Amino acid sequence: MMLGAGRWLLRSAAALGSARQGAAAAARALSAAASRRTLFVTPPQQSEQQQQQWAGAKIVDSKNWKANVDASKFLCTAPDAVQEELCAYVKPLAAGALTHDTMDSHSVDRNQLKHTEAFLRDIEASHLINGPAAAILQPIANLNSILEIRLAALTMSQLMGECLKQNAQGERSILVFDRDATRQMVDGQRYHQSHEGGSLHTDNVNIPQCWEFMLLTCLQPAVEGGQSILVSASAVYEHFLRTDPQVLETLWRDFWWEYRGFNDAFYRAPILFTNKMGEPCFRWLREYMESAHKRLGVAFTSAQQHALDALTAVTLDPAFQFRHTFRQGEILFANDLQLFHGRTAFLDAAPAQPTYDFEHPVNRLMQRNWVKTASVYRDINQSDYTIPTRHQVTAIMQSN
Numbered sequence: 001m002m003l004g005a006g007r008w009l010l011r012s013a014a015a016l017g018s019a020r021q022g023a024a025a026a027a028r029a030l031s032a033a034a035s036r037r038t039l040f041v042t043p044p045q046q047s048e049q050q051q052q053q054w055a056g057a058k059i060v061d062s063k064n065w066k067a068n069v070d071a072s073k074f075l076c077t078a079p080d081a082v083q084e085e086l087c088a089y090v091k092p093l094a095a096g097a098l099t100h101d102t103m104d105s106h107s108v109d110r111n112q113l114k115h116t117e118a119f120l121r122d123i124e125a126s127h128l129i130n131g132p133a134a135a136i137l138q139p140i141a142n143l144n145s146i147l148e149i150r151l152a153a154l155t156m157s158q159l160m161g162e163c164l165k166q167n168a169q170g171e172r173s174i175l176v177f178d179r180d181a182t183r184q185m186v187d188g189q190r191y192h193q194s195h196e197g198g199s200l201h202t203d204n205v206n207i208p209q210c211w212e213f214m215l216l217t218c219l220q221p222a223v224e225g226g227q228s229i230l231v232s233a234s235a236v237y238e239h240f241l242r243t244d245p246q247v248l249e250t251l252w253r254d255f256w257w258e259y260r261g262f263n264d265a266f267y268r269a270p271i272l273f274t275n276k277m278g279e280p281c282f283r284w285l286r287e288y289m290e291s292a293h294k295r296l297g298v299a300f301t302s303a304q305q306h307a308l309d310a311l312t313a314v315t316l317d318p319a320f321q322f323r324h325t326f327r328q329g330e331i332l333f334a335n336d337l338q339l340f341h342g343r344t345a346f347l348d349a350a351p352a353q354p355t356y357d358f359e360h361p362v363n364r365l366m367q368r369n370w371v372k373t374a375s376v377y378r379d380i381n382q383s384d385y386t387i388p389t390r391h392q393v394t395a396i397m398q399s400n
């Protein structure tokens with residue numbers, strides 16, 4: 001069953017207004033928009049005739065859940081044949097030449113993993129695309145070391161599609177742990193390098209191109225805290241549709257973003273958009289987006305400030321949050337732009353260090369992989385974006 005979406009006049013200042021038409025035309029319009037990206041810093045204002053009547057996004061029941069959702073909706077277990085196949089593949093790799101530092105160089109041999117690849121395609125369809133936009137895979141039996149678990153997650157990421165580089169160093173399997181307990185994100189610390197909680201977000205924020213799936217693998221739970229938090233993008237969207245649709249209209253317009261971790265450039269993109277199925281997607285990590293505006297000297301309007309505060313408040317509202325304490329070996333599969341995720345603050349057993357101590361793995365440790373799927377769902381989530389030239393960015397900085 002689809003929920004009817006409200007209608008209001010969208011006075012969009014976005015660069016590509018045609019992509020903002022009704023949900024029924026969303027797939028066609030978004031596809032067309034992808035081939036018409038421009039280099040305008042300030043998008044052309046739309047005339048009265050160009051103003052679009054936006055029908056909103058459609059909300060599917062399976063993706064519209066809140067805190068009281070049954071955990072069984074997310075939990076899944078690999079069949080024995082898959083677990084045995086993965087173990088047979090991963091264990092020799094871990095016992096061989098691959099180390100924590102070199103494992104990213106491994107290229108998966110699909111011929112040895114037919115059962116696993118088919119299982120992952122099932123998870124995509126049943127949980128990530130047509131289900132709750134998330135799956136929590138139970139630990140693979142007999143994977144005992146952290147390196148084996150890391151390799152299993154990397155293997156599954158590569159089986160799903162292209163396992164993407166996540167920073168300028170080209171790392172594909174990023175370790176999430178606290179490097180320095182004294183530094184905070186307001187000081188420029190990356191989220192995955194801190195122990196802070198809150199800040200519900202999507203990961204697809206520091207590159208404009210959209211990819212589909214994130215795998216977050218628990219390698220070592222924290223001694224205290226570090227509980228994972230999931231929030232449905234559809235539930236947040238529906239909340240504002242009922243209570244404050246002006247927030248959605250504001251989030252539908254462009255904001256400035258930075259390529260944190262990659263380079264010092266900027267791009268523009270909306271926080272809210274619809275995917276090719278006409279469903280709501282969010283690009284959201286407030287601290288990174290605010291940093292881009294601050295660096296450029298571009299202040300938020302009062303409407304933008306209200307929308308940002310409202311989105312923050314709802315994602316931090318416990319009524320919207322499904323919480324799960326991950327065990328070692330559990331893997332979160334996320335349809336990233338349809339699922340806010342975050343964690344509670346955590347306390348480690350040992351002092352934070354710049355390099356993880358694999359000899360004494362007592363501190364909280366997760367692995368993050370980003371996947372551009374090779375399945376039929378490739379490019380299902382596509383947002384407009386605009387990339388300015390350096391000259392245009394300089395002009396904006398000098399004018400503010």
Ligand SMILES: [Fe+2]
Binds near residue numbers: 202341
């Ligand atoms: Fe994240």
